[in-house]
Amino acid sequence: MTAKTRTPGLPIATTKQAALWIRSQLAREPWRAALAVLFAVVGAAAILVPVYVLGRLVDDVLAGADTSVIGAVIVQILLAALAAGVLAGAANYLISKVGETVLANLRERALEHALLLPLPVLEKAGKGDLLSRINEDVAAIAKFVSNVLPAAVFSLTLVALSYVAIFSIDYRIGLGASIAVPFGLIVLWVYLPRVGPTIAAERVAMSARSQALVSGMQGLPTVHAYGLENDQLNHIDAASQRARARILSSTQGLSRVVSAGKIVQYIGLAVVFYISFVLIRDDQQITVGEATIVALLFYRLFAPMQNLLFSFNEIQAAVEGIRRLVGLINSEMVREKGSGTEPQGAGLELENLQFSYDGHTTVLHDVSISIAEGERVALVGSTGAGKTTVAAIAAGTLKPDRGQAKIGGVDLSELGSKTLRKHVAIISQEVHVFSGPLFEDLRLANPFADHDALHNALHTVGALHWVENLPEGIATMVGEGGYQLTAAQAQQVALARLVLADPAVAILDEATAEAGSAGAHELEHFAYEATQGRTALIVAHRLTQAARADRVVVLERGRVIEDGPHAKLLKSKGRYAELWSAWEGRAKDSVNDDDIEAQQAGT
Numbered sequence: 001m002t003a004k005t006r007t008p009g010l011p012i013a014t015t016k017q018a019a020l021w022i023r024s025q026l027a028r029e030p031w032r033a034a035l036a037v038l039f040a041v042v043g044a045a046a047i048l049v050p051v052y053v054l055g056r057l058v059d060d061v062l063a064g065a066d067t068s069v070i071g072a073v074i075v076q077i078l079l080a081a082l083a084a085g086v087l088a089g090a091a092n093y094l095i096s097k098v099g100e101t102v103l104a105n106l107r108e109r110a111l112e113h114a115l116l117l118p119l120p121v122l123e124k125a126g127k128g129d130l131l132s133r134i135n136e137d138v139a140a141i142a143k144f145v146s147n148v149l150p151a152a153v154f155s156l157t158l159v160a161l162s163y164v165a166i167f168s169i170d171y172r173i174g175l176g177a178s179i180a181v182p183f184g185l186i187v188l189w190v191y192l193p194r195v196g197p198t199i200a201a202e203r204v205a206m207s208a209r210s211q212a213l214v215s216g217m218q219g220l221p222t223v224h225a226y227g228l229e230n231d232q233l234n235h236i237d238a239a240s241q242r243a244r245a246r247i248l249s250s251t252q253g254l255s256r257v258v259s260a261g262k263i264v265q266y267i268g269l270a271v272v273f274y275i276s277f278v279l280i281r282d283d284q285q286i287t288v289g290e291a292t293i294v295a296l297l298f299y300r301l302f303a304p305m306q307n308l309l310f311s312f313n314e315i316q317a318a319v320e321g322i323r324r325l326v327g328l329i330n331s332e333m334v335r336e337k338g339s340g341t342e343p344q345g346a347g348l349e350l351e352n353l354q355f356s357y358d359g360h361t362t363v364l365h366d367v368s369i370s371i372a373e374g375e376r377v378a379l380v381g382s383t384g385a386g387k388t389t390v391a392a393i394a395a396g397t398l399k400p401d402r403g404q405a406k407i408g409g410v411d412l413s414e415l416g417s418k419t420l421r422k423h424v425a426i427i428s429q430e431v432h433v434f435s436g437p438l439f440e441d442l443r444l445a446n447p448f449a450d451h452d453a454l455h456n457a458l459h460t461v462g463a464l465h466w467v468e469n470l471p472e473g474i475a476t477m478v479g480e481g482g483y484q485l486t487a488a489q490a491q492q493v494a495l496a497r498l499v500l501a502d503p504a505v506a507i508l509d510e511a512t513a514e515a516g517s518a519g520a521h522e523l524e525h526f527a528y529e530a531t532q533g534r535t536a537l538i539v540a541h542r543l544t545q546a547a548r549a550d551r552v553v554v555l556e557r558g559r560v561i562e563d564g565p566h567a568k569l570l571k572s573k574g575r576y577a578e579l580w581s582a583w584e585g586r587a588k589d590s591v592n593d594d595d596i597e598a599q600q601a602g603t
């Protein structure tokens with residue numbers, strides 16, 4: 001049965017939320033972060049030393065110093081270069097280290113949340129979105145952390161220090177140099193909002209070009225057969241031209257900003273020169289050497305700014321990636337923390353459930369089912385009666401619009417994801433086998449399960465025999481690219497995971513429907529074993545499952561119409577008795593499962 005849901009897509013955090021998350025992470029590494037900033041500041045200061053030395057040289061020469069001062073200048077510049085190199089290297093290393101630690105936390109937390117996401121949320125949001133967050137966004141941030149972040153921190157420090165240095169020589173020149181700031185901001189204000197859509201359009205055009213090429217290649221036989229070579233070439237050519245136009249337009253955008261930046265730079269430089277000139281002329285308020293220093297500092301300001309601008313693509317991709325990952329981490333869809341209340345006992349209470357997927361059509365009307373601790377209840381009913389919906393609410397993967405689902409007296413919405421998973425496990429028909437060694441797949445349910453526990457679980461669900469016969473036994477690689485398990489084997493693995501997770505409440509939604517009738521009968525038995533001692537709600541498409549249960553609940557059109565033990569419901573000759581006699585008739589002819597399903601659906 002397909003899991004269906006009514007949930008929004010995966011959320012994206014605001015820039016502020018993302019910044020707060022990053023700040024909380026940096027607070028965990030205060031020393032390393034502080035040391036990185038300290039090295040960056042001292043390293044940037046060392047880069048400024050040669051400028052000072054040159055300024056002083058100008059003053060010395062004007063004062064009539066002889067050529068011997070050159071030696072000292074060279075030594076000072078060499079020492080400053082050495083210090084700048086070492087400190088910049090150390091700062092880069094520390095910044096990357098801090099960045100990588102934050103990234104590792106971000107990735108781990110996001111992955112943890114991804115694994116805790118309710119299945120219906122995942123299906124609605126699309127696994128592609130989740131995968132692109134875990135893969136592409138993480139890759140974009142990793143690229144930013146290793147290639148851009150250290151240089152960006154260094155550039156910003158250099159810009160800030162240069163301004164401090166200019167102001168410390170003379171505040172009036174500092175104010176004059178600051179004229180570049182509003183101009184620069186205006187340039188960025190005009191440019192930045194355009195760059196995102198431009199880059200996005202460029203990427204779309206580039207992927208359209210690749211798509212045109214790939215489909216042309218894939219369809220080569222058809223192209224040849226119908227003589228469509230020219231059409232295909234024209235199609236690819238048009239896609240290429242569009243891509244080229246987009247690339248040109250974003251490059252032009254960037255060059256325009258660089259040109260505007262140059263204009264701002266030279267206007268600012270003219271202002272700095274003018275103020276310096278006035279200050280020298282009027283009572284020598286600054287020396288010519290100091291005027292040289294401010295001019296050089298100001299002129300060099302623009303190189304780091306330009307570097308930042310050229311890295312803007314990477315910065316934007318990383319910021320977007322961080323917002324998407326923090327959005328996942330902060331998502332309320334993962335109920336990380338509950339109220340802390342622990343269920344008292346393992347009775348399952350579904351009280352007056354009402355639910356609609358689209359807000360219009362109500363698929364559950366006032367459904368109440370009470371399952372005592374350790375009781376097994378089978379849920380039967382026609383196709384579309386609402387069985388999967390009830391199972392999903394009972395497992396806490398869907399929230400009812402009205403009513404409550406409780407375990408041990410505690411509403412499921414009060415339990416955090418981890419507590420919820422500890423108490424309730426659901427097996428649906430679409431069982432996923434994760435790729436990797438089989439024992440790792442089993443340990444997903446209980447990372448501490450030892451060899452004996454794994455063997456016992458496999459034995460309980462009747463899988464030990466075939467697992468031991470696999471090429472490498474329990475260490476055999478299964479899932480994508482590995483040994484392909486049959487549907488029935490995959491369901492046994494899911495049942496073994498249930499045994500290992502050992503929840504007090506088990507929800508089985510069609511856990512035996514996949515296999516052919518003989519296999520299904522066996523699976524039914526193993527499902528029965530796996531739910532031994534647990535409170536269980538079993539969506540039963542095979543009525544033999546219902547017959548074995550302690551009680552049967554019949555659901556029709558979203559309402560409970562019968563509730564009682566198998567024998568009692570048979571005697572009362574209601575809907576269940578009807579379903580049973582139809583089932584028995586078919587079962588005698590030993591038809592396959594599909595027929596049984598159709599029969600149960602009343603078709």
Ligand SMILES: Nc1ncnc2c1ncn2[C@@H]1O[C@H](COP(=O)(O)OP(=O)(O)OP(=O)(O)O)[C@@H](O)[C@H]1O
Binds near residue numbers: 001004385
């Ligand atoms: N995601 C969804 N969006 C809208 N309607 C849905 C969605 N999922 C299920 N429904 C509808 O809700 C009703 C109950 O569906 P549900 O899957 O719970 O029934 P079911 O008894 O499990 O059916 P089946 O035996 O066919 O699996 C059906 O009418 C179904 O079409």
